[in-house]
Structures are given as C-alpha cells and as structure tokens.
Amino acid sequence: MRKNLFTLTLLIFSSFYATASHIVGGELVFITLSNGSASHRIGLNLYFDELNGIPQAEDPGATLYIFRKSDNQRIGSVQAPKVGRKNITYANPQCGTSGLRTLLISYLVDVFLNPMDYSAPDGYYIVWDRCCRNSVIDNIKNPGDVGSLFSVFFPPLLKNGTRFIDSVPEFSEIQGDYACLNADYYLDFSASDADGDSLAYSLTTPVTGFSNRALPSPLAGGSSNYPVVSWTDGISLANVIPGSRPLRIDAQTGRLSFTASRLGLYVFSVTVTEYRSGQKIGSVSRDFQIKVIDCFEALPPKILAFENSRKENLGNNSVLRLSRTDSACFTIKVTDPNFNQLVKIKGRAVNSARRDFYFLPAEFRTQKSNDTLTFQFCLDACFETDDNRPVKIELIAEDESCPVPLTDTLTILIYREKAPNAAPVINSSLSSVYVDALPDQPLTFDVFGKDIDLDSIVLSASGRGFELTEYGFVFPPKSGRDTVSQKLSWKPPCTLNVADTIAVDFKLTDLRCEANSKSSVLTVYFIVQDAKNNAPxxxxxxxxxxxxxxxxxxxxxxxxxxxxxxxxxxxxxxxxxxxxxxxxxxxxxxxxxxxxxxxxxxxxxxxxxxxxxxxxxxxxxxxxxxxxxxxxxxxxxxxxxxxxxxDNLNDAALDLPNVITPNQDGKNDCFIGADLPTDNCIQRFEEVTIFNRWGTRVYLSRDRNFTWCPVDAPAGTYFYQVKYSINAYKGTISLLK
Structure with missing residues (x-):
C-alpha cells in the first residue's frame, strides 16, 4: 500500500533526561482541513509538570503512529514539531502556589492522507507512547516508572466510494485549579465537534502503553488491548478520586465533579466518543491530574453602602429614587475578616446591558483582620431609568481566597430621572410592509430615518432568528444627524429554507445615553417560497x-x-x-x-x-x-x-307550398319562407325571386322569413327561385282565385 505520510527518525535522548517524570496528561488532535494541499492536521497537546519535570525532558517533536484498527497493522507515522508552549490557565491565577504549575506544549503538523489508503471499514487509530508520568501521583502504583499512551480513533476516509469528512472532537482548554479537601469541586472537561456530531463522555482508566523507564520512547506498536495503569489499593474507576462524592462526569456535558476526602494528586482519563446517525465513528481520550489540598479556612467579606447625601445605610434590595439634581455617589464600606487580603469591588447591572457607574478606587488590601475599607460608587451622567423600571445593581466585594474567591453581594434598585427625548421616526419607500420576495429576483427599497431632537442617529437592520448576510441581504448600518437613509438590496437565494414569511427589523436609534436612548422599529415581512415545494x-x-x-x-x-x-x-x-x-x-x-x-x-x-x-x-x-x-x-x-x-349541416329538401289562394280566409293566403332549411357555415340563404309565366319578376326578398301575399296578382302559374350561397332551389306556385 502506498504511504502518503512521511516517517522521520525518532529523537533519541540521553538516559539522564529521557526517563524524567514529567507527564501530567494530554490528548491527540485529528482535524480535517478544507483548504490547501494538506488534508488533515494531526498533533499532540501535552501537559508538562513544570515543577517536577526537568527542562531537558521537553521534546522538540512528537512522533505519532497510525494503525489500522481491524488488524492493528502500522500504516505510517508523522513527526509533529513543537508549535506552542504556555502555562495552562487558572480560574484564579493568584492561587497558583499549591505546588501546581503545568505547561501546555502543542505539537502539530499538516499532512495529506489519501482517502484510497484509508478506506478500511473499521477505521484507524493514532497513538503517542512516552514515559514517564509525574512521579508524585497518589492513585496509581509506580507512577514515575510507567508511561502515557494517548490515542485517537478516526473513521475511514472513504466510504462507499465517497470521501468521508470527520474531525475528531477537540477538548476545550483546560484550567489547572486544585481542589480543596471536603469541598465541592467542578471542572469543565467538555469538547466541541466541528461536524456537529453527538458526543458522549465517560471516565476511563489511563493507558500506559509499552513505554517505561528503561524504554521511554519506544517504536509504538498496535494493539487492541493496551496496558493500563495499576490503581493503588482501594482505588478503582468507581472512585478515582475518593470522597463523599467520588469523581464523576456528566455523560452529556463533560462536567467533572467530586468532593474529595483524601489529600493527594490524582490522575484520571476522560474519553469522548462521537456518534453520527446513531453510529459510533470516532473517539479521543484526555489524561489529566487534579491535586487535592487542605485549604486555609477563609471567610467572605461583608459589604455595606451609604447614600452620601442622606448618610443612610442602604440595606439589601433598597430602592432609591433620584432626581437629576441629587447626588450620584454612594459610600461603600467592606469589612474582611482575613488580613492581607486584596479586596476588589465590582458591580453589574442585572437588568441592563450598560455600565453607567464606576468605583473609586476599585480595590484595597486589608492590613489586619476585620479591616474596613472605603470605596466610592458613583453613577455617571448617562445613568437614567424608566419611571416603572429601576436598574438593579449588584455591588460585589470579592477577596482573593483560593482556589475560588469569596464574595458578598449587596443589591440596590435605582430610579433616576432622565431628560425628555422623542423617539425618532422610521419609514420606507414601500407601499406595504408585506413584500413578495421571488427567489432569484432582485428586490430593492429605501428606508428613511428622522429625529426631531436633532440627535445623532444610526439606522440598522437585523433578521429575526437569522443573520442578514446568511440570506444575502445587503443593508450596511448608516449613521447621521437629524436624518438618514439607506437602501436595502436583496436577491433571495434558491437555497432559502425558512418559513413562508421572514421578518427583517429596521431599527433607528438615537445616540443619547443608553437609558434615555429611543429607538423605532419598522418590520418588513418578506413572503418567500420554501425550498420544499408543493406542486400547484x-x-x-x-x-x-x-x-x-x-x-x-x-x-x-x-x-x-x-x-x-x-x-x-x-x-x-x-x-x-x-x-x-x-x-x-x-x-x-x-x-x-x-x-x-x-x-x-x-x-x-x-x-x-x-x-x-x-x-x-x-x-x-x-x-x-x-x-x-x-x-x-x-x-x-x-x-x-x-x-x-x-357546422350545422342540414340536407333537408326544400319544402315550400306549391298552391296559394289569396282570398284572405287565413288558409294558404301567402307564399312564406318559414320552412326554409336553416343556414349553416357552408350554406346560407341569400334571396328569393318570383317570376310570372312570361319571366317577369314580380317579387324579390333577401329576408329568409319572407312573405308573398299576391292579393292583386292574376291567377295562374308562377315560378320561384330560392338562392343560397352555394345551391339554388327552383319551383312553381299555382295561384288560385
């Protein structure tokens, strides 16, 4: 089989540092690339013990081996160079004094994997096998003498003759906080999946692989059953971190939780498995360690507030009503039971996005136990409220207790009078807010805004439940003073897959202080055809x-x-x-x-x-x-x-009377055409002519309903001709008296 990976010679280290215990944990990376000559990004995230590991144990590269799952045959290897190095993050960086300091070292390489060479139905796996683990781990035997094997499983790159796209889940960036004895602890161990696959989390036993102190960086071999760590007595996968609540993971969210009852440094492993259409397609595991320490018992600070103008103590949930002339500053006093604590004052508006207030100063350090510190909390000029809706502010005093800061919160509700402000006016060139939007047919109209207060205004638009650019709307925000206008352009895409009617809100906002800012909204409804079409x-x-x-x-x-x-x-x-x-x-x-x-x-x-x-x-x-x-x-x-x-064809013979007696007795007095054959498209009546026996015409009519009543004509024989457009009918009439 042709190999599309390059294999590099393993790096050989001297026995002095190759066996150093330094591995805190890690995970492998397998990402599908969409652009460029490379098809995949493969790599290793290694967590390195900066305190107990020596610098020489930090490898400049990582060799990753690829195996076929069905028979564990090695397909190839890649050498991933070191591309990043940083200390992992702490929720509270000031607490990093508990004997924990961990580096995140990243090794990554972009390679081309030919799908034809990776089409085995059972898929493939990548491993990195290296010794040695952190030697001070408490829940496994001989931690400094065993290695770590990290693995990632990925599906075939070619299924049923079609390229199969998949990136294995990526763990979120870890935080290395320690846990306190007999205290609840939580840690986010979630992962994200670029393909939107379903993820499931589980605790698994860390894998040691075939590396050890004597062979710290072996040529990795394939296996369906790699060696795992040996737990110390009393430890198992059910209580990796022992306590009243042993270590657990939420299978859906990846959130770790436990309440430890024993001090120590504990290693564990989490595997996240990805599913697509109910089928397992890949997985990746991460090893890591958490340290449990006996934390110093700290007490939270206490916060009080006073209104400067009235010198009144403000209790929790106090309600203040301020005019524009009232003092906008308050005195905050914080008492902290602990000495030498840095106390910070923070504030947030619970029901408002604006931060129209500030603190002077923002932090103090206590000089003794129960030291009381004084701060000023002030509202700025733009702090304004509606008459019926106060701004709810939480004033928070926070110390630097470890591993999690302790806080006290005081809540106050503030009404503050605002200056009058008329809402701006918005309209459009449309005759109706309902617009027929035909797929692939361009549509344009203008939107206008005006503010009678002559404020600066901004005109913008947003889709309800979607981004305008997602559907191809073009409407850049437009700013101005007093008046503003902007044109909307849209060519509805044929791939539109929304409800029959979508709404776009055009918003005109004046740029006064946010609490006193006014906006007007014009909603235009576009009636579009769903791509799932019912036939008419x-x-x-x-x-x-x-x-x-x-x-x-x-x-x-x-x-x-x-x-x-x-x-x-x-x-x-x-x-x-x-x-x-x-x-x-x-x-x-x-x-x-x-x-x-x-x-x-x-x-x-x-x-x-x-x-x-x-x-x-x-x-x-x-x-x-x-x-x-x-x-x-x-x-x-x-x-x-x-x-x-x-055609109304009528072949009936001409049926006209041949004797008339014009004696006015009402019987055969006249020669009439009532019984003539009816006209049709081919044959039509034209005229009737009557002649005497000497050939003199005595009667002519072009009315098919003719009537000849010869009262004064002499008795004798007469001749008639009924002429049609094609045929002519002739006959005689005997006139008797």
Missing amino acids: RVRTTAQTDTITIQLDAINPLSILFEVIASDPDTAQLSLFGLGRGFSLAEAKMDFFNRIGSREITSTFSWTPDCSLLQGKSEMLFAVDFISEDKSCLAARDSSTVFLLIR
Missing part, C-alpha cells in the same frame, strides 16, 4: 373535458367557464392558457393570464364562428390551462379542455 393544482368549472358546439350562423353560441389555480405555498403562482398548435387570441378566445398566490381564478370565454372551420365541417381545439409556481423548485400542473365545433 389547476381545475375548471367546465362540466366535461370535451365541449361540443353546433355552430349557428344566425344566433352564435358562447362557451363560459372558470379556471382555478391553487397552491398551499405562498410562492408566486401563475395561471395561463395555451392552445395546442394555435394562439388563443387568433382563435378569438378570451382568457387572461394571472399571477397571485394561494388561489387565483380567471374566466375563459369563447364565441366561435364559421371562420374557424376553415371550410371544414368540424374542428377540434385543445386548450391547456397551466398553473406554475415561481419557486426555485418550480412545479406546474395542467388541465386540458377540448372544444369541438361543428
């Missing part, structure tokens, strides 16, 4: 899908029905009609394409005429009514109506 539907009110029309040249018939498009989404919905092979307009069909949302309706109407037959006896027209949404995942639906028009 279209239907008609036509009784049948095929409508047949018998054309009547005299009294034309009309077709009328509604077309309805609906979509449960709020995206823009279009409704339009298309003729198959013809234009609706050319066929004289009336149908208006419409745009809307939710549900839209348009009327189809048509009065066909003979010209549409183009000389044929019948014609079939197919009209597709289509509803289409305008989301990025555009969907459509269609409904087809077939319109069949036919």
Whole structure:
C-alpha cells in the first residue's frame, strides 16, 4: 500500500533526561482541513509538570503512529514539531502556589492522507507512547516508572466510494485549579465537534502503553488491548478520586465533579466518543491530574453602602429614587475578616446591558483582620431609568481566597430621572410592509430615518432568528444627524429554507445615553417560497373535458367557464392558457393570464364562428390551462379542455307550398319562407325571386322569413327561385282565385 505520510527518525535522548517524570496528561488532535494541499492536521497537546519535570525532558517533536484498527497493522507515522508552549490557565491565577504549575506544549503538523489508503471499514487509530508520568501521583502504583499512551480513533476516509469528512472532537482548554479537601469541586472537561456530531463522555482508566523507564520512547506498536495503569489499593474507576462524592462526569456535558476526602494528586482519563446517525465513528481520550489540598479556612467579606447625601445605610434590595439634581455617589464600606487580603469591588447591572457607574478606587488590601475599607460608587451622567423600571445593581466585594474567591453581594434598585427625548421616526419607500420576495429576483427599497431632537442617529437592520448576510441581504448600518437613509438590496437565494414569511427589523436609534436612548422599529415581512415545494393544482368549472358546439350562423353560441389555480405555498403562482398548435387570441378566445398566490381564478370565454372551420365541417381545439409556481423548485400542473365545433349541416329538401289562394280566409293566403332549411357555415340563404309565366319578376326578398301575399296578382302559374350561397332551389306556385 502506498504511504502518503512521511516517517522521520525518532529523537533519541540521553538516559539522564529521557526517563524524567514529567507527564501530567494530554490528548491527540485529528482535524480535517478544507483548504490547501494538506488534508488533515494531526498533533499532540501535552501537559508538562513544570515543577517536577526537568527542562531537558521537553521534546522538540512528537512522533505519532497510525494503525489500522481491524488488524492493528502500522500504516505510517508523522513527526509533529513543537508549535506552542504556555502555562495552562487558572480560574484564579493568584492561587497558583499549591505546588501546581503545568505547561501546555502543542505539537502539530499538516499532512495529506489519501482517502484510497484509508478506506478500511473499521477505521484507524493514532497513538503517542512516552514515559514517564509525574512521579508524585497518589492513585496509581509506580507512577514515575510507567508511561502515557494517548490515542485517537478516526473513521475511514472513504466510504462507499465517497470521501468521508470527520474531525475528531477537540477538548476545550483546560484550567489547572486544585481542589480543596471536603469541598465541592467542578471542572469543565467538555469538547466541541466541528461536524456537529453527538458526543458522549465517560471516565476511563489511563493507558500506559509499552513505554517505561528503561524504554521511554519506544517504536509504538498496535494493539487492541493496551496496558493500563495499576490503581493503588482501594482505588478503582468507581472512585478515582475518593470522597463523599467520588469523581464523576456528566455523560452529556463533560462536567467533572467530586468532593474529595483524601489529600493527594490524582490522575484520571476522560474519553469522548462521537456518534453520527446513531453510529459510533470516532473517539479521543484526555489524561489529566487534579491535586487535592487542605485549604486555609477563609471567610467572605461583608459589604455595606451609604447614600452620601442622606448618610443612610442602604440595606439589601433598597430602592432609591433620584432626581437629576441629587447626588450620584454612594459610600461603600467592606469589612474582611482575613488580613492581607486584596479586596476588589465590582458591580453589574442585572437588568441592563450598560455600565453607567464606576468605583473609586476599585480595590484595597486589608492590613489586619476585620479591616474596613472605603470605596466610592458613583453613577455617571448617562445613568437614567424608566419611571416603572429601576436598574438593579449588584455591588460585589470579592477577596482573593483560593482556589475560588469569596464574595458578598449587596443589591440596590435605582430610579433616576432622565431628560425628555422623542423617539425618532422610521419609514420606507414601500407601499406595504408585506413584500413578495421571488427567489432569484432582485428586490430593492429605501428606508428613511428622522429625529426631531436633532440627535445623532444610526439606522440598522437585523433578521429575526437569522443573520442578514446568511440570506444575502445587503443593508450596511448608516449613521447621521437629524436624518438618514439607506437602501436595502436583496436577491433571495434558491437555497432559502425558512418559513413562508421572514421578518427583517429596521431599527433607528438615537445616540443619547443608553437609558434615555429611543429607538423605532419598522418590520418588513418578506413572503418567500420554501425550498420544499408543493406542486400547484389547476381545475375548471367546465362540466366535461370535451365541449361540443353546433355552430349557428344566425344566433352564435358562447362557451363560459372558470379556471382555478391553487397552491398551499405562498410562492408566486401563475395561471395561463395555451392552445395546442394555435394562439388563443387568433382563435378569438378570451382568457387572461394571472399571477397571485394561494388561489387565483380567471374566466375563459369563447364565441366561435364559421371562420374557424376553415371550410371544414368540424374542428377540434385543445386548450391547456397551466398553473406554475415561481419557486426555485418550480412545479406546474395542467388541465386540458377540448372544444369541438361543428357546422350545422342540414340536407333537408326544400319544402315550400306549391298552391296559394289569396282570398284572405287565413288558409294558404301567402307564399312564406318559414320552412326554409336553416343556414349553416357552408350554406346560407341569400334571396328569393318570383317570376310570372312570361319571366317577369314580380317579387324579390333577401329576408329568409319572407312573405308573398299576391292579393292583386292574376291567377295562374308562377315560378320561384330560392338562392343560397352555394345551391339554388327552383319551383312553381299555382295561384288560385
């Protein structure tokens, strides 16, 4: 198998310092990189005992070995150079006098791992094996003669032919505080995962590996069962740090807790395992030590406050109402039972983000037991409150007790009068605060602000529950005095995955003191299409899908029905009609394409005429009514109506009377055209002509409902001709008197 790692020669140290006991703990690092030629960052975080370890034991590099999990075969190794060195942090740095001083030494290297070479289904692991541990550990046997093996397990880099991306969890930066005997102790041992995988924490037995005092830095070997430390008598994984509450870890948060009943330095190991879709994919362990000491019994300070103008003692939760002319300073007196203690005064507003107050001075040191120290607590000019909402301030006296400072808190509630200030006015160029936002369609409008007090103002915007840049909104904050304006630009992305309506708050704030600052908010609601799109539907009110029309040249018939498009989404919905092979307009069909949302309706109407037959006896027209949404995942639906028009063909023979008797008896008095064949698109009545037997025309009519009543005409035989657009009918009439 081709190796894409480089293997460097192990560093060889002299026996004088190679066997030095210096390892407090550590963990390995395995991070996937997204840019550059390297694919992964691999390394070691080593916690080094600065007091008991000698400087020569600090290696300039760390050799890390990679093994395949299925058969423990070594795949390669990397040499990680030292890239960082610092003392680990303490919650209270002044307490670092308990025999604890620990260095964090970081070794990191960026490498390229070819996924084709790391595709074994069971995954891989990396180890670092080194002696020796801190020799003053109390809960394991022979601590200075055994080494530490740190490991990290990672999944295959290629699964089912696809690159599998994973970074193993990274532990948060540790704090090296000691614990006090018979006192509750807590420590954050949590980790973060760059891929958002689920994490589970557990206490595990520290691993020694194959290194020892005689072989402090061996060529690491693979194993499914590395050697672990031997606990001292009475110690097990259930009570790594013995006490009324032995060492425990919260499986979900990684928070360590215990109450120790025995002094000593205790080593332990925490393993964090990552899960994706319910499957374990990787893990990493961290070794570390906590020292339990018999702490000096310290007592907390006591704090009192007095209002300077009234010389009144302010009890806890005192309420003060101050005008603009009242004194803004208070005297704080702190008594600390312990001598030579540095006492600091801090304050925080519980229900306000502003810090409109200060202390003079901020700290004092006690000279004797129960020494009383005096401070000044003052409100600055911008400290103002609403009439019905005081600012709740906690005044905190804090000493330097170890490992955790002791405090006393005095709470006061303050009302302070403020100067009048009118809220600025904000509006926009929009006609409505509801805006249809079409995916991938640019949208712009202006937002305006004005302050009648002529204050400096700032105009800004924020999304409700999202960052504006996340969705591509462009609206830089704009400042000005008296008036200000800014343009919003937005091209809704097709990947938008939010609720149907998202809100953007445009905020105009004057820049007076925060407590008296006024703001106005204009909320604009953008109606967008969710990327998960429901297809629209279209239907008609036509009784049948095929409508047949018998054309009547005299009294034309009309077709009328509604077309309805609906979509449960709020995206823009279009409704339009298309003729198959013809234009609706050319066929004289009336149908208006419409745009809307939710549900839209348009009327189809048509009065066909003979010209549409183009000389044929019948014609079939197919009209597709289509509803289409305008989301990025555009969907459509269609409904087809077939319109069949036919000529009203009539092959009936001409049936006119051949005898008339114009004697006005109401029987056969006239020659009438009531029984003429009806007109159609091909054959239409044009005129009727009547001639006498000498060929003289005696009657002409172009009204198909003609009536010839020849009262004064002589009896005899007459001839008629009924002319149609194509045919002509002839016959005789006998006029009897």
